[in-house]
Amino acid sequence: MKGVTHFAIGALTAVETSLLIDKPLTPSGFIFACVFSLLPDIDEPNSKISTTLIKSSFSKAVYRYTLYLINMIIFFILIYINKNLVLNFIISFSLIILIENKLKHALLRKCLFSLLSIILSLSLYYIKAPFPFISLSIFLGVAPWLKHRGFTHSILGVMFIYYLLNEIEQLLGSEYIALYGTIGYLSHLFLGDIFTKMGIPIFYPIFNKKISLGFIKVGSFIGNLFEIIYIFIYFSIVIYTLKYKI
Template sequence: KINNNNFFLSSIVTFIAIMVLESKINHILLRKILLSLTLILLSLCLFFIKVKIYFVIFFLMLASFPWLKHRSFSHSIFAIIVIYFLLKQIEIIYNISNLSFFGTIGYASHLFLGDLFTKSGIPLFYPISNKKYSLGYFRVGSFFNNALEILIVVILVGSIIFSTIKI
């Protein structure tokens, strides 16, 4: 049996180290390779320590994301469904209350409160259709867009914290 505290602490430290390293690499191919290999290695480690297969599948799925065209499968309704299913399995296995709900809301909010309102839009029904849907004309990286994104994140995080506090 894994000591969950050590495993989660190690995971967080490793994630931060990978993000720092990844941000320093300028070559796109090297960044993709680093991210994918790291997530594949994590998947293998989880498999060998006999973690439920849903974790392994989840991290293998994440390992494929750097190789997908941006705003393709990862920005579709099908990705939201897959993420919900995987998070629900993890929630059931480890008895983590509301993981699938909050995880799916967090992921979907990125799509429906952010990217859907940009000029480039998102392919909601990918891979069935490549048609991109857009409800706005925000430019990614603009001051207004960044300020709005920060406000929404603060509201969502505040909502999560408020809902988990036992009164």
């Protein structure tokens, strides 16, 4: 499903959960629910949460200038080795085409995420930040290199996130961060992607088979229509629950 749909489902799930279990939905709990409803797609370099952390326009500019820089370096090296300018131009032009075919924008975005993770992790370590914060930072850098809809879309991934959120909750002394953050994460999997045609590998890495309860293809006309109707129905359920509670 699209990022905006996951975000809406995460927010609605947080509200519905609060109504059903009579646990107050704190501002921090609601924020964590919304943010972590997008987090499973961190393994996709061009997902909604990925483009929020690193804008596509920025990475595309870096990609373009990286190719320019590589081309210049190759050309100057060739000039140093060989004084034939025409031959150097032909060789450098051929090499840059080859490099451009190998160095894709998505690959560069993954490298940028890793670089961001390293800088953030070292900064947190330098200021002696608690380990859970450093672990989450490392996860943000590693996740884009993982197989899409693999670890992040499994029960094992949910357990890892709950552990980190529980530790962060205790450190911050803010209630229900772990509860609603995990609820938001779960909503992405079991109220979202499981209904797509691709499905999710719930028991990864023990079983890699993806489980699907639907036929929706993300981005298709039917898929977009389904997401709109789904959110409307879910919103209606939340309103009904709210009226029942009142």
